[in-house]
Amino acid sequence: MPELPEVQTVIAELRSLIIGKCIRKIETLWNKTLVNRSQKSLEGQCIRDILRKGKYLIFPLNESYLIIHLRMTGRLSFAPSGASRIEEEQNLNHVRLIIHFSDGSRLLFDDTRKFGRVYHVDNVREFLQHVGRDALNGQWTPEEFYKKLQGHKTGIKAWLMSQRFISGLGNIYTDESLFRANIHPERPASSLTPEEARRLFDAIRFILQQAIENMGSTISDYRDAYGNPGKNQNYFKVYKREGKPCFVCGTPILKKRVAGRSTRFCPQCQR
DNA sequence: CCATGTACCTGAAGGC
DNA sequence: TGCCTTCAGGTACATG
Numbered sequence: 001m002p003e004l005p006e007v008q009t010v011i012a013e014l015r016s017l018i019i020g021k022c023i024r025k026i027e028t029l030w031n032k033t034l035v036n037r038s039q040k041s042l043e044g045q046c047i048r049d050i051l052r053k054g055k056y057l058i059f060p061l062n063e064s065y066l067i068i069h070l071r072m073t074g075r076l077s078f079a080p081s082g083a084s085r086i087e088e089e090q091n092l093n094h095v096r097l098i099i100h101f102s103d104g105s106r107l108l109f110d111d112t113r114k115f116g117r118v119y120h121v122d123n124v125r126e127f128l129q130h131v132g133r134d135a136l137n138g139q140w141t142p143e144e145f146y147k148k149l150q151g152h153k154t155g156i157k158a159w160l161m162s163q164r165f166i167s168g169l170g171n172i173y174t175d176e177s178l179f180r181a182n183i184h185p186e187r188p189a190s191s192l193t194p195e196e197a198r199r200l201f202d203a204i205r206f207i208l209q210q211a212i213e214n215m216g217s218t219i220s221d222y223r224d225a226y227g228n229p230g231k232n233q234n235y236f237k238v239y240k241r242e243g244k245p246c247f248v249c250g251t252p253i254l255k256k257r258v259a260g261r262s263t264r265f266c267p268q269c270q271r
Numbered sequence: 272c273c274a275t276g277t278a279c280c281t282g283a284a285g286g287c
Numbered sequence: 288t289g290c291c292t293t294c295a296g297g298t299a300c301a302t303g
């Protein structure tokens with residue numbers, strides 16, 4: 001489910017809700033959700049900050065780190081102290097883990113499909129070393145983006161989705177970015193011209209920032225930390241629009257399996 | 272290195 | 288209504 005904009009939206013909200021709070025207890029309701037790779041105790045440690053790299057949420061604690069990946073249906077919901085019926089109010093029917101804070105408030109991790117994970121680690125750098133630089137990291141330049149494409153004959157969609165070179169893009173925003181840049185999803189990554197690479201670079205930033213302004217996209221499961229859906233699904237140009245006319249040229253949008261995923265694109269506009 | 276398939280899970284939607 | 292298949296915002300791992 002959540003890609004970079006959805007994770008960013010949740011983080012922005014959690015920032016004012018849980019930074020500074022201290023963990024009283026972690027309650028696991030599905031044992032595979034929590035992956036503990038640290039010898040430190042979580043109890044008594046406090047949330048010092050909330051960071052993000054790609055789709056990973058990073059919570060620095062006093063002596064270790066909690067790292068969360070929401071995968072397809074993961075959802076984080078904050079329950080203030082005294083909010084005893086938040087599960088019913090927000091339709092949290094698949095709560096897998098609860099962080100109980102010392103002030104009585106809670107952070108609930110709900111995850112229908114059980115793919116999401118909460119990792120407890122000592123070394124973030126080591127844990128995320130195979131994840132490429134975040135798509136919205138200010139260090140990116142179009143020139144560097146172009147250079148990274150070189151030597152990779154794999155399709156541009158697979159390249160963007162791998163998370164190894166640039167992180168944060170999933171199925172929705174990859175398709176939306178490639179449409180905006182007029183680039184066919186099966187083009188070999190290294191075949192992009194410097195001009196095309198710049199168009200794609202600009203398109204990625206536009207698409208992601210627009211989605212963040214719209215509080216993410218809700219297809220079915222995604223909700224923010226307050227249980228509210230996003231609005232960005234109203235701005236899709238190709239995602240879920242197969243068979244409908246392209247907004248630019250009128251040609252029906254195609255749906256095709258690319259890089260193992262359903263891929264939507266305009267065969268006329270994207271070359 | 273690269274592409275493809277499978278596994279992990281649940282539930283919604285569509286076909287019959 | 289019910290049964291069966293397919294599909295879904297993701298990633299890791301095995302296989303050619």
